[in-house]
Amino acid sequence: MPIAYDATRLLLGPLSLTPRGIDRVDLAYARHFFEHSTEDCCAILPTAWGTRTFSRERVLRGLTRLEELWAENRQPAIDGAWTSLAPTIQAGKSSWYLPSNGALTLTARMTALLKATGIGLGEDAVARLGRDTVYVNVGQVGLTVPFLLRWLNRRPDIRPLFMLHDVIPLETPEYVAPHAVKAHATMVDQTARYAAGLIVTTRTAQKAIETELERRGAKALPTLALPLPVPSIFRGAPDPDPTLTGVPYFVICGAVELRKNHLLLLEVWKRLYRKHGPATPHLVIAGAKGWQGDLILDRLRRSGQVSDYIHVLHGLSTPALKRLISGARALLMPSFIEGFGLPVVEAAVLGTPVIASDIPAHLEV
Numbered sequence: 001m002p003i004a005y006d007a008t009r010l011l012l013g014p015l016s017l018t019p020r021g022i023d024r025v026d027l028a029y030a031r032h033f034f035e036h037s038t039e040d041c042c043a044i045l046p047t048a049w050g051t052r053t054f055s056r057e058r059v060l061r062g063l064t065r066l067e068e069l070w071a072e073n074r075q076p077a078i079d080g081a082w083t084s085l086a087p088t089i090q091a092g093k094s095s096w097y098l099p100s101n102g103a104l105t106l107t108a109r110m111t112a113l114l115k116a117t118g119i120g121l122g123e124d125a126v127a128r129l130g131r132d133t134v135y136v137n138v139g140q141v142g143l144t145v146p147f148l149l150r151w152l153n154r155r156p157d158i159r160p161l162f163m164l165h166d167v168i169p170l171e172t173p174e175y176v177a178p179h180a181v182k183a184h185a186t187m188v189d190q191t192a193r194y195a196a197g198l199i200v201t202t203r204t205a206q207k208a209i210e211t212e213l214e215r216r217g218a219k220a221l222p223t224l225a226l227p228l229p230v231p232s233i234f235r236g237a238p239d240p241d242p243t244l245t246g247v248p249y250f251v252i253c254g255a256v257e258l259r260k261n262h263l264l265l266l267e268v269w270k271r272l273y274r275k276h277g278p279a280t281p282h283l284v285i286a287g288a289k290g291w292q293g294d295l296i297l298d299r300l301r302r303s304g305q306v307s308d309y310i311h312v313l314h315g316l317s318t319p320a321l322k323r324l325i326s327g328a329r330a331l332l333m334p335s336f337i338e339g340f341g342l343p344v345v346e347a348a349v350l351g352t353p354v355i356a357s358d359i360p361a362h363l364e365v
Contacts, residue, residue, distance in 0.1 A: 002133040003033050004125065004158070007043040007059060008148070009139025013066045014109035017101055017315050020255070020288065021228075021342050022165060023070075024318075026139040027063065028229040029163075033136070034059050044125055044135065046142070051151040052122035053129065065116035069109050074317035076241070081313045082320040088311065089247055089282050097313040098289065126154045138163040138199070143187040152194055162191050163199040166339025167208050168259070175259035175336060177291040192218035200225050201340040204360040227365065228342050230349055231318050238350045239319075240327030249282035251328040253321070253343040254335075256297060256312070257290030261334040261357070266303060266310075273306040283332075285312045286324060322350065330355050333362065341365055 009026050016023065033041050034056050042053040067073065076082040081097050088095035101109070135158050142148040143162060152158055169176040169184040191198070192213055198221050200206040206225050213221070254260050265283060273280045289297065300310055316324065325331060331347035333356035341362050347354050356362040 002040040002130045004044045004133050004135045006137040008141040014069050014113050019070050029138045046148050051125040053125050054122045058117045062117040071317045076320040076323045079317050079320040081315040094308050095311045131157050135160045143190045144183040159196040160194045161197045162195045164209050166205045167212050172337050188212045192216045198223040202364045205339040234346050234349045238326035239323045244327050248329050251284045252332045254287045255290035256287050256293040258292050259336045262296050264334050269306050280309045282309050288314045325352050326350050
């Protein structure tokens with residue numbers, strides 16, 4: 001069947017130094033459709049001239065360039081985040097690596113992506129798409145901005161297939177920014193209005209999403225619960241750093257935000273330090289700053305001598321992330337709530353022990 005894939009999130013990808021989990025998932029689905037679909041497959045993007053379609057060839061060039069901009073294949077030896085971390089763990093010193101992009105850098109990165117794809121108007125989506133095309137939206141960006149989906153009103157034969165990763169902001173609004181609550185409410189509203197089918201990541205997420213749809217009086221939708229794809233590099237042999245052999249460290253991956261429960265780990269590490277002193281293992285926090293992240297980071301900075309055993313970094317390439325998890329004594333995932341928990345699966349594939357909170361999503365994956 002013909003596929004029209006919403007590439008809005010991927011178009012905005014250069015604005016992030018490295019991809020978030022949802023970005024990696026969007027990229028993996030896009031790669032699958034544009035590389036393997038034998039049917040007509042095009043990208044959907046909002047433009048100043050309305051919703052337009054763009055060819056498979058242009059999209060594939062863009063995906064390759066985006067991976068380069070994200071440094072997805074950069075080896076640990078030349079990864080700035082990794083090379084800043086390993087020596088400090090060896091030396092028993094704290095390290096913080098939280099790079100950010102200035103306006104000029106962001107402009108240059110967006111320009112680089114557009115150069116790879118070529119600048120063009122594409123074709124009008126309403127006129128170009130064949131009958132009964134499946135419109136696939138994995139990145140969710142369009143679901144939060146209602147006018148971006150209005151073109152579907154002119155093509156009722158199009159079958160929208162949406163991926164909803166979770167409705168955590170509606171379940172536990174105390175853990176997220178107020179705008180995230182509004183955005184997720186809009187996503188569910190748009191799903192109730194337009195979707196012909198759903199992809200979810202777990203039965204746990206499916207149950208929560210269906211509850212929200214029922215509250216809106218929506219009919220039951222055909223739904224596929226499909227685990228998130230694990231990057232292929234994790235399926236290879238573990239790759240621990242030989243220079244850290246014998247140096248104990250634990251790792252937590254994901255945005256630094258309240259629902260991930262980093263402050264619990266701070267209290268655990270304070271107790272470990274009181275008991276073990278210089279023999280305290282290291283804690284590596286790998287992730288971008290999320291909502292209330294400044295509050296969490298400030299607590300970590302002001303934690304006294306235990307801060308020497310805490311490392312915070314953002315911007316690891318996927319090969320460097322694999323190396324980090326490979327050498328850890330365990331991956332820690334004390335989240336209050338999750339829709340899936342991809343780091344848990346990545347660690348399990350590598351054979352790294354996992355210590356995770358006893359929540360439904362973790363039990364399921």
